[in-house]
Amino acid sequence: MWQGLLNKAFKAREKIALNLNPSDEEKPFLDHLDDLRTMLMRMITTLLVSTIGTFIFYKELFRIILYPLVLAGFAPTIEDAQGLLINTDIAGPFMMAVNVALIAGVIIAFPLLFIFLLQFVLPGLHNKEKKLLFPAIAVGTGLFVGGCLFAYWMVLPRALIFFAEFAGTMGAKQMWEIGAYVTFTTRFILVFGIAFELPVVVMALVKLDILTFKIMKNTWRHALVAITLFAAVITPTPDVLTLMLMSGPLYVLYGICVVMAYFLEKKDREAFPEYYAQLEKDEKELEKPPEKDEWDNENYNPWFSEDDQDKDIDDEYQKPRPSAPPPSVEKASNIVPMSDEPVQEEQGEDQGSVMPDEDEKPADTSKPASEKTTEELAREDEERSGNPPA
Incomplete structure (x- = not known):
């Protein structure tokens, strides 16, 4: 310690x-x-x-x-x-x-x-x-x-x-x-x-630019209260008369310090004008209210900004995708068996639409597993196991 x-x-x-x-x-x-x-x-x-x-x-x-x-x-x-x-x-x-x-x-x-x-x-x-x-x-x-x-x-x-x-x-x-x-x-x-010894301490703070005439003038009421409390603490007697006899001269000494601070600061301003001009500039900047930014907005979300280029992608990602309705499955009784007779082509039929060969596999039009519903997945499992759904 x-x-x-x-x-x-x-x-x-x-x-x-x-x-x-x-x-x-x-x-x-x-x-x-x-x-x-x-x-x-x-x-x-x-x-x-x-x-x-x-x-x-x-x-x-x-x-x-x-x-x-x-x-x-x-x-x-x-x-x-x-x-x-x-x-x-x-x-x-x-x-x-x-x-x-x-x-x-x-x-x-x-x-x-x-x-x-x-x-x-x-x-x-x-x-x-x-x-x-x-x-x-x-x-x-x-x-x-x-x-x-x-x-x-x-x-x-x-x-x-x-x-x-x-x-x-x-x-x-x-x-x-x-x-x-x-x-x-x-x-x-x-x-x-x-x-x-109060004036010695105050004038030392003034010379170190910790206290200024402006601060002492604006806070003289606080200084009087502080002097009274200081006198009450160090006074060896608890009576009010002794307190006033000690604090009274300290009030006068502090007033003399304020006047001396004014003349010292005036003398220093004449000797160092650039230094005090910079001090006044810094004080004015500190007195300015802080500029509001996006963080002051209650509805501001730093992760999803309106200026983000990927806004549409993010919105699409956040919206739930509707599930596709299950495909209609025809019952086995409604399926017509194919005859051995060749099927005659209708007139005006597009010649480009030709039945696929036996070796050629039809294009897989089924949806990926990630887009299927639970009922579709269960139906596929039953078909693979050989138990067609009722």
Whole structure:
């Protein structure tokens, strides 16, 4: 299973590489696997170094994680917010520090991780093409950090207030367990950062001609529904407020993507007019209704066409042939015996009609066996056996 999935992913990677550099040769499966291993090792090493570096400042990072409690109004200061947390696990504080350091390491090392991913997905790039990726990396990093900050300042405090008030409706006192609180807040921030990468994905599809301005304009309603479902799936809380706070910015980002797709497509049309003219021609041909042929006719029979030259023969073959009536057989009593006297020829009789000689056999006028009826065949069998029919 895993080998099949990797094989499909590697084939897609090979296709992208050949499109960028047609002169390159295809790589075998093991070479792609080696490139994947290299990318993973680079990403793991980068995350390990960044996590170790941020772990040194775990106290400062923990104070940053506690600040949403102050923003939500549960404590006036960060020191007071620390008094709200309880610990129910022996290794809880240590795992909390590791978790906070890991999330901070991902945020700090995100540009390098993004570069490693692009190097694997887009192999064979030259130095000039790699320089063109720097703006995309900068935009992607800015969107990721912007999503994390939006979740930290705007969404997370309101989510904490919602859950605390909901617990109060059930008569329960809200107790903030340190491990659960840190896990919830870090995942919440990270999910928003990843969700804000939507414009990068959309613009990449536009550059690959998978999405166009026309498609995005005609399907914007479907896109809004898809964004809402996406936000509902990745949102760590089930409340409607958090869902709207996540999906709202994504709606705006998608609208910006539509506008950018228009200008990018306009620029490309000016640079490559022949290419887009061919695309429009292909789209018009696809929009045409298919021409009806003989197969669309319900009464069409491909084996017996009206234009067939052998139609009359086929019709004659299909019609049943009527059987001939059985010949009348005279009874033996009605047969007049021949006399020994010669028969006088009548006057005016055709001289050409002469009795056949004894040695000359009369012409066989009987029908073939395939055209005889069952009664005729039975009568012939009885005559051959010496039992004439009654």
